[in-house]
Amino acid sequence: xxxxxxxxxxxxxxxxxxxxxxxxxxxxxxxxxxxxxxxxxxxxxxxxxxxxxxxxxxxxxxxxxxxxxxxxxxxxxxxxxxxxxxxxxxxxxxxxxxxxxxxxxxxxxxxxxxxxxxxxxxxxxxxxxxxxxxxxxxxxxxxxxxxxxxxxxxxxxxxxxxxxxxxxxxxxxxxxxxxxxxxxxxxxxxxxxxxxxxxxxxxxxxxxxxxxxxxxxxxxxxxxxxxxxxxxxxxxxxxxxxxxxxxxxxxx
Amino acid sequence: xxxxxxxxxxxxxxxxxxxxxxxxxxxxxxxxxxxxxxxxxxxxxxxxxxxxxxxxxxxxxxxxxxxxxxxxxxxxxxxxxxxxxxxxxxxxxxxxxxxxxxxxxxxxxxxxxxxxxxxxxxxxxxxxxxxxxxxxxxxxxxxxxxxxxxxxxxxxxxxxxxxxxxxxxxxxxxxxxxxxxxxxxxxxxxxxxxxxxxxxxxxxxxxxxxxxxxxxxxxxxxxxxxxxxxxxxxxxxxxxxxxxxxxxxxxx
Numbered sequence: 175x176x177x178x179x180x181x182x183x184x185x186x187x188x189x190x191x192x193x194x195x196x197x198x199x200x201x202x203x204x205x206x207x208x209x210x211x212x213x214x215x216x217x218x219x220x221x222x223x224x225x226x227x228x229x230x231x232x233x234x235x236x237x238x239x240x241x242x243x244x245x246x247x248x249x250x251x252x253x254x255x256x257x258x259x260x261x262x263x264x265x266x267x268x269x270x271x272x273x274x275x276x277x278x279x280x281x282x283x284x285x286x287x288x289x290x291x292x293x294x295x296x297x298x299x300x301x302x303x304x305x306x307x308x309x310x311x312x313x314x315x316x317x318x319x320x321x322x323x324x325x326x327x328x329x330x331x332x333x334x335x336x337x338x339x340x341x342x343x344x345x346x347x348x349x350x351x352x353x354x355x356x357x358x359x360x361x362x363x364x365x366x367x368x369x370x371x372x373x374x375x376x377x378x379x380x381x382x383x384x385x386x387x388x389x390x391x392x393x394x395x396x397x398x399x400x401x402x403x404x405x406x407x408x409x410x411x412x413x414x415x416x417x418x419x420x421x422x423x424x425x426x
Numbered sequence: 427x428x429x430x431x432x433x434x435x436x437x438x439x440x441x442x443x444x445x446x447x448x449x450x451x452x453x454x455x456x457x458x459x460x461x462x463x464x465x466x467x468x469x470x471x472x473x474x475x476x477x478x479x480x481x482x483x484x485x486x487x488x489x490x491x492x493x494x495x496x497x498x499x500x501x502x503x504x505x506x507x508x509x510x511x512x513x514x515x516x517x518x519x520x521x522x523x524x525x526x527x528x529x530x531x532x533x534x535x536x537x538x539x540x541x542x543x544x545x546x547x548x549x550x551x552x553x554x555x556x557x558x559x560x561x562x563x564x565x566x567x568x569x570x571x572x573x574x575x576x577x578x579x580x581x582x583x584x585x586x587x588x589x590x591x592x593x594x595x596x597x598x599x600x601x602x603x604x605x606x607x608x609x610x611x612x613x614x615x616x617x618x619x620x621x622x623x624x625x626x627x628x629x630x631x632x633x634x635x636x637x638x639x640x641x642x643x644x645x646x647x648x649x650x651x652x653x654x655x656x657x658x659x660x661x662x663x664x665x666x667x668x669x670x671x672x673x674x675x676x677x678x
Contacts, residue, residue: 242643242645243645243647243648244645244647264648264651282616282617282619282620283619283620283623284620284623284624284627284636284638286636286638289627289630289631291623292619295619296619297616297619299616321616321619323616325612328610329610329611329612331651331655332606332607332609332610332612332655333607333612333616333617335606335652335655335656336603336604336606336607336612336617337603337617337620338639338640338652339599339602339603339606339665340599340600340602340603340604340617340620340621340624341620341621341624341638341639342637342638342639342640342641342642342672343596343599343664343668344595344596344599344600344621344624344625345624345627345633345636345637345638346633346637346668346671346672346675347591347592347595347596347599348592348596348628348633349633349634349637349675350591350592351588351589351591351592352588352592352632352633352634354584354587354588354591355584355585355588357584358580358581358584359581360577360581360584360585360588362628364534364549364551364573364575364585365534365585365588365589365592366628366629367534367535367544367547367548367549367573368534368535368536368589368592368593369592369593369596369625369628370625370626370628370629371535371536371543372536372592372593372596372597372625373596373621373622373624373625373626374622374625375536375541375597376600376614376618376621376622377618377622378541379541380604381597381598381600381601381604382601382604384536384538384597385594385597385598385601386536386538386593386594386597387590387593387594388590388594389594390594391494393494393495393496395495395496396495396516399516399583400587400590403583403584403587404587408671408674409671411667411671412595412667412668412671413591415663415664415667416595416598416664419598419660419661419664420594420598422660423598423601
């Protein structure tokens, strides 16, 4: 059973995991991070030791690698053959060099250091190179989330792609919408219930059948008018491309 | 005070307004709709008379025009000089031909006949050509919503544009994301908490400061990989354009 972990990294993912695991009495022995400031900060929060140096690494039941995708490979090379997982959606498990016990725990949520998101409802996708270790990390993750599932590296890559489209691109749409309102001195508050309800709808209907708006109903007059209203060339392009795609998808 | 209304139309907006007003004891005298099926259906639900013919129009305190933008002008020509409002985000109040008492009540929400959305939190933007009538429609709308505000036709147009970008385009992103998951036999359920939390974030942070993902952090390797993973040319174009715009917006 995994009771004591070391976390590598001190960014958003490292912080949320550290705080969540601490809540369920998993001991965070140590934080290793090249960022002294945020690393020390996080270590203090979870009463862990802190180091910037991999030579100081303490033996634990699990090393949780929460660093940028591009740094995982380099860090793995510095680690002894201890049980380890990374937390990336995009990177394959194979990047862990087939250590005796290795795997992935990928939390599918938009995580931020300072936001106490509900982890119980956050899906965690796990993968491992052997079933005993898989069971260990399954039980560990079940302590903080009710939605732990198995997913292999290839499927996780597609899940990550979908997450980018559904979450990052939507957020950018909110950003563009807010700019239009700010420019005209209209309160962004007005549009918030609509944004929330649009997201909420996925729980009771399919996105393909709940598409509304000028493009879905083939209203080219409004599309043309909106394109004229948009001042920014990039936003114009986005409006045009998305509207054309919706027109096409709905046979208008 | 407005106590009795006639509704023209029997689509999503007409239906939601009819049901909401009925709940607060506003009498729906009559539904007039060219669609006999949905019109009769709605009339029955709210115990109103039904007709397809404007000659049958009954005198009321207010005519609520809930039809497609392109039909408003034609319908107004057929109406006597009674108090009337339309419900369009895009169309100016002037389309009502400056009748003695005319105005707009625009509900900013994604409305569907069959979904009992929370109207109390739905902003309703109103406008009128005189202050007495404006007060009448304000009081009427306050019965069903806690968020009634004044907004002129030009601002309403920009609000509508923003609504299309924030809601319709986001929903299309959910649609594209779901397609990728379906193709790989991955459960769409997995991504739902992420979608909801992304929307929820607008209530405690600004969308421009909560942008995450490969483009926001300038991770061009992942962007390239995702583009290769997308099979549909249109989706490729959308991913590319949005990522380039985010890269640019975040100086990456």
